[in-house]
Amino acid sequence: xxxxxxxxxxxxxxxxxxxEQAVGAGRLEPGQLLPPLREMATxxxxxxxxxxxxxxxxxxxxxxxxxGRRGSRVRPRPAISARESIRTDVPEGVRNVANGNxxxxxxxxxxxxxxxxxxxxxxxxxxxxxxxxxxxxxRLAREAFDADGVPDGRIAxxxxxxxxxxxxxxxxxxxxxxxxxxxxxxxALLDLVPxxxxxxxxxxxxxxxxxxxxxxxxxxxxxxALIVTARAQNPTGAAVGSERARELRAVLxxxxxxLFVEDDHGHGIVDLPLHPLSGVTDKWAFVRSTSKAYGPDxxxxxxxxxxxxxxxxxxxxxxxxxxxxxxxxCAVVQLWSTGAVDARxxxxxxxxxxxxxxxxxxxxxVDAHGRSGMxxxxxxxxxxxxxxxxxxxxxxVAPGARFRMAAAPGVRxxxxxxxxxxxxxxxxxxxxxxxxAPGRRYD
Numbered sequence: 525x526x527x528x529x530x531x532x533x534x535x536x537x538x539x540x541x542x543x544e545q546a547v548g549a550g551r552l553e554p555g556q557l558l559p560p561l562r563e564m565a566t567x568x569x570x571x572x573x574x575x576x577x578x579x580x581x582x583x584x585x586x587x588x589x590x591x592g593r594r595g596s597r598v599r600p601r602p603a604i605s606a607r608e609s610i611r612t613d614v615p616e617g618v619r620n621v622a623n624g625n626x627x628x629x630x631x632x633x634x635x636x637x638x639x640x641x642x643x644x645x646x647x648x649x650x651x652x653x654x655x656x657x658x659x660x661x662x663r664l665a666r667e668a669f670d671a672d673g674v675p676d677g678r679i680a681x682x683x684x685x686x687x688x689x690x691x692x693x694x695x696x697x698x699x700x701x702x703x704x705x706x707x708x709x710x711x712a713l714l715d716l717v718p719x720x721x722x723x724x725x726x727x728x729x730x731x732x733x734x735x736x737x738x739x740x741x742x743x744x745x746x747x748x749a750l751i752v753t754a755r756a757q758n759p760t761g762a763a764v765g766s767e768r769a770r771e772l773r774a775v776l777x778x779x780x781x782x783l784f785v786e787d788d789h790g791h792g793i794v795d796l797p798l799h800p801l802s803g804v805t806d807k808w809a810f811v812r813s814t815s816k817a818y819g820p821d822x823x824x825x826x827x828x829x830x831x832x833x834x835x836x837x838x839x840x841x842x843x844x845x846x847x848x849x850x851x852x853x854c855a856v857v858q859l860w861s862t863g864a865v866d867a868r869x870x871x872x873x874x875x876x877x878x879x880x881x882x883x884x885x886x887x888x889x890v891d892a893h894g895r896s897g898m899x900x901x902x903x904x905x906x907x908x909x910x911x912x913x914x915x916x917x918x919x920x921v922a923p924g925a926r927f928r929m930a931a932a933p934g935v936r937x938x939x940x941x942x943x944x945x946x947x948x949x950x951x952x953x954x955x956x957x958x959x960x961a962p963g964r965r966y967d
Contacts, residue, residue, distance in 0.1 A: 534570055536577035543578070544587050547598055554600040558588060586699040586721025599700075599721065614920040620941070621950070622922035624758065626793070626898065627940040630873055631819050632864035634855065641854035656838060656847035657681050660857045665812070665826040668791075674810050675803035677828035680837050681848045685789045686712055688811040688827045688837075689751065690720065695836035696783045696807055697722055697748055704742035704750040706734055708901065708927040708934065710758045710787075713751065722749075726929040731895045733757070733764035736771040743775070749783035750776070754798055756790025756816070756897025759927045759936035761878065763790075763896040769799035776804040783833075784808040789825075792817025794896045795871035802829070809833050814856055816898075817865045824852050874898045877939040877947070884951035890958055900937045904958040907933035913957035919950060 530546050533539040546552040558564070561579065565572040579596055582588045590596045614620045662679040670676075682688035693703065699721035705713060707726030717724045725747050727738045734752055743750065752772070755763040764772070776784060784805045788798065791812045802810045809829035814822050828834065841847065859865065878894045885892040885902065894900035904910040904924075911923050914935070924934035935958070942950065 536574050539578035540581040552598050556598045558596045589700040618920050620920045621937045622920045630870050637855040637858035640858045641851045644854050650850040658853040661853045664860050672798040674800050678834040680827045683823045685813040685825050691837045692809040701748040704747040707929045708931045711926040732768040733762050740775050743779045751785045754788040755794045759899050760901040761894035761897045763796050773804050786810045789813040792867050793870050877942050880947045888955035890955050898940050903934045910957045917953040
């Protein structure tokens with residue numbers, strides 16, 4: 525049997541390489557069951573321990589996944605950018621409310637901050653061997669975390685929320701581990717998890733965040749990590765409230781070995797209070813991005829967590845990029861310390877458009893969700909049809925397939941580019957395209 529796949533070798537590394545070549549050539553297909561250890565060992569004429577070592581190597585590389593007595597299977601090929609390709613082409617004359625970008629008018633000008641960073645660099649040039657984190661940025665970040673009740677921890681600086689989450693997952697998890705993720709949730713994260721060789725487990729949510737029963741189920745079934753968005757959840761706008769936070773902390777307390785990651789990318793554009801969940805488990809990380817409030821191209825987020833997690837993140841970062849540009853860090857220091865963004869004013873600006881759209885849709889019998897942030901999620905019975913009809917009506921919306929695993933169909937609308945005069949026409953178009961959608965949960 526093994527000859528058909530070209531599997532051969534006497535050493536563990538040779539057997540692993542042979543299996544990997546068979547997978548790459550298509551002789552072993554995704555999902556295909558590999559022979560049991562003893563059967564493989566008998567056919568190759570080697571000790572079963574040698575095959576066991578080969579299988580461990582393949583699992584660590586993300587080539588196969590093991591399920592105890594159910595055996596080992598070839599892993600599905602990771603979807604690196606499949607969800608990013610699920611988008612609507614926007615013809616000329618069609619309004620784009622699909623892109624998820626902040627309103628440029630609400631972003632601060634960067635000229636003064638970048639100039640200040642350049643002057644600082646002239647006085648203290650950024651060189652090899654310096655600290656990876658600007659001390660003033662660390663101080664400001666820690667003060668903000670303290671004010672929000674985020675547990676004490678060392679500060680790391682990463683290139684945005686997704687970079688931070690990836691580094692935390694890679695620091696603790698092994699290929700094949702299950703990760704509980706909000707569904708619907710951030711499309712880039714839904715792509716990242718399988719790309720790392722990890723297995724995403726959907727967790728349903730409502731306007732208050734992940735449902736405690738769903739989190740309990742995922743963790744009870746063996747999820748090694750849980751990722752939760754604190755506020756401005758993408759795409760639903762959910763925000764974890766005080767009661768939901770209490771319930772989720774109680775669930776997490778029963779699973780102290782679970783890795784918990786909290787994403788606060790909505791910092792600076794949401795005025796709802798933060799109810800952090802971090803610190804309940806032994807391994808945790810809290811990441812806060814500057815992208816939504818100060819500009820996506822800054823590519824900077826601050827991260828804190830338990831000592832082992834932050835040390836691993838910083839240690840691995842030193843072996844790769846080394847650090848996030850201290851020029852950018854200095855620019856963010858200037859933006860934070862000068863109050864370049866009025867979070868309450870920005871939050872009110874987004875809330876005025878978002879709340880008006882949600883109410884207009886509900887007045888037309890359409891269920892809609894958007895408790896915080898810049899997005900509104902609309903459940904629809906026919907996602908493809910709704911997207912096509914809205915496009916014909918002059919509005920490009922984001923297909924829900926970009927954001928969901930097991931959740932029901934829906935579409936996402938970003939309010940950043942909408943004016944008060946747009947609300948009625950958008951609501952009319954959505955109501956005509958989608959029709960009434962029952963239910964208050966997203967599962």
